[in-house]
Amino acid sequence: MKEQKLALITGALLHDIGKVLFRCHEGGKTHSESGSEWLKEIGISDKSILAQVKYHHSKEIHSAGTALSSDSLAYITYWADNVAAGADRRDNETEQAGKLYVRDASLESVFNILNGNKEANVYASGIMEDDGAINYPVSEKKTITPETYSRILDNIKDALKDMKFTEKSINSLLEILEANLSFVPSSTDNSQLCDISLFDHMKIPAAVASALWDYAEENQITDYKTAFYSKGSAFYDQPAFLLCSMDISGIQNFIYTIAATKALKNLRARSFYLELMMEHIVDQLLDQLELSRANLLYTGGGHAYLLLPNTAFCKDAVEGFRKDLNQWFLKNFGIDLYMAIGYAECSANELMNLPNGSYQKIFHRVSEKLTYAKSHRYTAQEIAVLNAQTQEEHERECIVCGRSDRLVSENKCEVCDALEALSNDIIEKDFIVILSDKPAEKALILPGNYYMLMENREQVRTRMQTEGSYVRCYGKNRRFTGENLSAKLWIGDYSSAKEFTELASASHGIKRLAVLRADVDNLGQAFVAGFEGKNTSLSRTTTFSRKLSEFFKLHINYILQNPEFSFGKDAPQRRNALIVYSGGDDVFLIGAWDDVIGFAIDLQNSLQKYTQDTLTISAGIGLYPEKYPVSAMAYETGILEDLSKCAEGKNTVTLFEGEHSYHWDRLREKVIDEKLDLINRYFAINHLEKGNSMLYKLLEYIRSLEDNKINLARYAYLLARLKPMQGDDEGKEKIYQEFSQNMYRWIKDENDKKELITAIYLYVYLNRSKEGEDGKADTN
Template sequence: MDKRKLEIVVGGLFHDIGKPLYRYLDQRNHSLSGYDWLKEIGIEDEEILRQVRYHHAAYLKKAEIPDDSLAYITYWADNVAAGVDRREEALSENSTPYARDLPLSSIFNILNGNHQNYVYSTVLPSDEREIIYPEEKINALEESDYGKIIENIRNVLKGMEWKDEYINSLLEVMEANLSYIPSSTSTTQIADVSLYDHVKITAAVGSCILDYTKEKQITDFRKALFKEGKVFYDEEAFLLCSMDISGIQNFIYTITASRALKNLRARSFYLEIMMEHIVDQLLSKLELSRANLIYTGGGHAYLLLPNTKTCRANVNEFEKHLNEWLRDNFDTALYMAIGYVPCSANQLMNEPKGEGTYRGIFHKVSSILSEKKAHRYNGDDIRILNGQTQGEHERECKVCGRSDRLVNDDRCEICYGLETLANDIMEKDFVVILSQKPEISAVILPGGCYMIMEDEKQLTNRMKNDPYYVRTYGKNRMFTGVHIATKLWTGDYKSAKEFSELAGAATGARRLGVLRADVDNLGQAFVAGFDEDHVSLSRTAAFSRKLSVFFKLYINTVLRNPQFVLGDKQSEYRNALIVYSGGDDVFVVGSWDDMIGFAIDLNDSLKRFSQGTLKISAGIGMFHEKYPISAMAYETGRLEECSKSKDEKNSITLFYPEEQRMGESSTYGWDELKEQVIGEKLTLLQNYFKKIPEKGNSMLYKMLGFIRNKDKDRINLARYAYLLARIEPEKDDTPERKELYQEFSQKMYKWIQNEEDTKQLITAIYLFVYLNRKKEEK
């Protein structure tokens, strides 16, 4: 990254640093206060300082600066990044234009047709990783809150050098401190875009324009971007680039080895790191920073790139070489589609409105990806794939089944490396990327790189002494330093390392529960969730970041703090392990009863976090611990599809393969499962058999047979009624038992008269039986 590119990114990130200063103690215009503060902390670069001092038209108009100053680019980029984020709203007569103590509004207030006014009452998240929910009550921010932010940034910047190796660290600092304060405190505007999201997009737009104007040989920025800036809005200066990796599920779940749980987690984590590494490789090739990354998660990514001949050629070349590497290392198992569409600033700002301009860009790039995935390989690729022979490799990898590159104990190079690193992946906080394979075990990545895991002490030493050090990803924590790419929010919760431990911790039946879930209609929400008046690149980035923090970080908190408990189980944590949790896909394995409780907690938490604007559908399978993991994944995936097939989606499907008929499943809305299946029917069964323990599973099995066959032969209803009559307490029994029986028998008979109640009762009986089954031997 050359000096001018470095300056435009740093200037874009710092251009509004005066806002927290103004909201703290400095009453001057934030352009001036930010300018003075940067000089105070030691920044002397004139181009960086000019971007802060002159990013508003009133100051830029009178500024005596060169016509090619980067301040003109940042001024223009600031306007584009703001876009419709600062749309005028209706004011009451008593409203004041600005409120320095205004909290950040929730991005979900206007998502998917929502109309609420929730805010965040914090400015700095705690280290405890408590979930930050939007609140209806408005709590004004204190001046001291902004004082903490300024001091935090000052302290971190002291040890930072202004080189491109530190750009991503600067992004980390800004995200950690500016994510919960509004970009604008005007009471005439919606304050739901954070200052971090705004400055990040400003830096992204600015770096694109610098490359675009360079290729177009535009040097008079004052004329092109200031005097004629609105005309420049129609220039197709940008590329919206999207990346999508295919084959994730087969790669993760197609394993046949022992220690499957460890292998599952390692493989999913490896793909997550691979995606981040690929993004950073491309950005490095283009001499851009992660400011240009709009979203990454679940094997998908969106980037804002400059629409230059050089950029397009580099992206095409990168895609070609990447897929050759994937082909050589994974055959046809993995493939990366990369597509891009040219777009203008006006299109990014959804101009003209009412024509679907903004969402049209996303639809176009999505179509390009679909076409590429449908035609992955050309003739040369197919000849290479068909020409591969097994050669001397007669044995297959015992983990993934491949028959080449076996390196140790009948494992291929990648599976052996992942299994060796599996414990480090769980225990250590830093993913280190190297350009040469070290003596210790490492896993190969594209571009001749390798991945290892280290703790902070090991990493600090390597950053100082290893010439092959490339970059680092911190796991669930911020870390600054040379070539720190980013911190990765990672769902890494675990209570055990083996299936046997999780199954053994279950209440009653010794069985595993497998949960698969994803957000309903996420693609539609991402592209078209905001209406035409409010859609913007900054909001897209803010929404994406919220999704990532929930499903990659807060999911750990949900698991650590059980709320909904099935049966009488009391525990301070869930017996579970996250296999994968990305932008829209969740895969968790645990004790079967904990998986049902966790699923309800996850839905409740997402509902509160997104103010009901996002829905989730799930499937939960129940399996013996020795059941093949690939079959668990497949069958649970089918259950998830059952939930998705409902008109409203927003459902969960339970399946019990041992006793229920083949293909029989139970799909419920979340409230129906929680309140009617468990809260009403299972609770009745538990209350009755707790007081009358001599009756139990055997009687319920008989009832179940009559219930399930009641429509085939009416005599089954008579048998059912007779069975209920037989358990009536004797005349000399206690009043309490008699009253309990009356409630039990009346409701049990009433429920089988209604189809929905019958279905719910069958599920409740299964849950009760499994909760009260005696544990069999392992």
């Protein structure tokens, strides 16, 4: 990366650092001037960086006079800041007062205005906690004190004072700003929406500025003052940018199509491998384009969005990158994996949604390009080569993935052998190391002839200092800074066991595994059109994406570690479960069956609170013996998830099989809190030796009522036989009356009857004393 471009990115990232100073101790200087002076005090002497911080507003540029040359980077940062501010700053319709800067104002929630919501919630804390605890938006007034800002400033100062601003450290600067400024508002003007964090506002100008610098260089624009200041408004219509989207096809089959042997390890490792591969692919492309992760708007679930320069060099590089990447996929994984890449040209006005609707149209154009790319995967020449391939005599099928390949040990291919070794490291080690040469240890291949290992902190330090093949590393669920540290990755890596047997054995009642597959409803629509009209902006969709990514990759671990729901008992200390995959909006989890249902309810409750009821989630939960094929578990639970997605209004969970499908509140309030609770209370007092057998018989009658009316009389007779004997205590008689009357009333209504059937299933599963005890209600 050229020195001037590096200085531009650094200056753009730091351009509003003075706002933190202003909120610490208000003074007579502008935040631009105080920010520049503070950076100089802590040892930053680069004049172009300091100029961008000091002169990124029109008034300051005008007063600078000859202090700024016509090719000063301050003009680019000024223009990029205007684009970001023009996209972000929208009138607050709930505020009637004039412009008033509230110095201690808290960050408003981006979900206040998502999907037609009209709330004014704020975040309770101004700093992200290291333990992954969830900072929920709240309705009561909160403030960020000067002491909090002072703590933030000290954190940034400690990280910056010894930093050498090189290409190797630019991503660490991003990490520092994200860690400290994600819950600090960019603007505290109460006449505007204040839902964009200072981190997001500082990141977007860096992305815009670096893309603009490339565009200007290719188009031989050297008079930045004229282009971006004197005539800067006219430049808003120039198609200087590309919105680029990347999407990996084949993820589901790659993860789930494995043999049962050591399935838990393989599932975890394969999903982690794909997650890391996507990050590596993004970083490889950004490296080729000499851009930073500021230009990465979103990544997760095999998808990514980037803001790139609209240059011939960039377009050629992206196309060449796509071809090389898919050739690598063909060589190593056949047609199992494929990367589609599409982009659309756009202007600053379109990024600012001018005119209204322009921003959404960019995404539609990108989506069309991706759809075309997916339907035209391979050239005629590539298809001919694929059809001509034959299996060599020395190749056999891998016992894990089934691919024909050279087997390296225990009848496993090289990739599956390395994935198995990776499985324990995912839990135990904090760094993912990328190398350009294959090490002696077991390592996984990555696109571009790179390799990955997981190591602890000391191993990474040693490798960075002694090994020339070291390229970069990623921190897992912990923030680190330093040279060639690409980013921290939030990873849903919660695990309470290493084998299916342990998870099944931890179940209450029936010893079964449950699989949860869940997905946010209508996320694509929310992403593109969730912010209506003038509120649509690049920063808001970026913030929205980041918040969801944090929830499903980071906070999900906290939800599992801190259970809340339980079936009428004390909540467990932690869930007996393992995350197979948790991406930008969806979850695949395996665990003890009762813990999986409990976690699903916790997850839905938490998401509802986190997004202020603006988003819903639909899920499928299947119940399986521990030796059931993993691919079949994934497939069948996927069908249950699809049934939930097809329900009216979605926001549904389907349990066990298709008939047990409910909106979440109905499952909690009607099935569990009402019907299961009554069954529990009845049997808690009336200890029947064959309680489950009696419930099975009742269930049989309930199911056959429509076909055999005489079973209604049998049902009533069986309930009558449960009446306590004369002389029993009053409590038994009271609960019997409640139980029998409701059991009879519920079968008269189709909804109540359906809920009662599910409640009986749950009770029986929770109270199965041993395997093989009258399995009539066992769906598997």
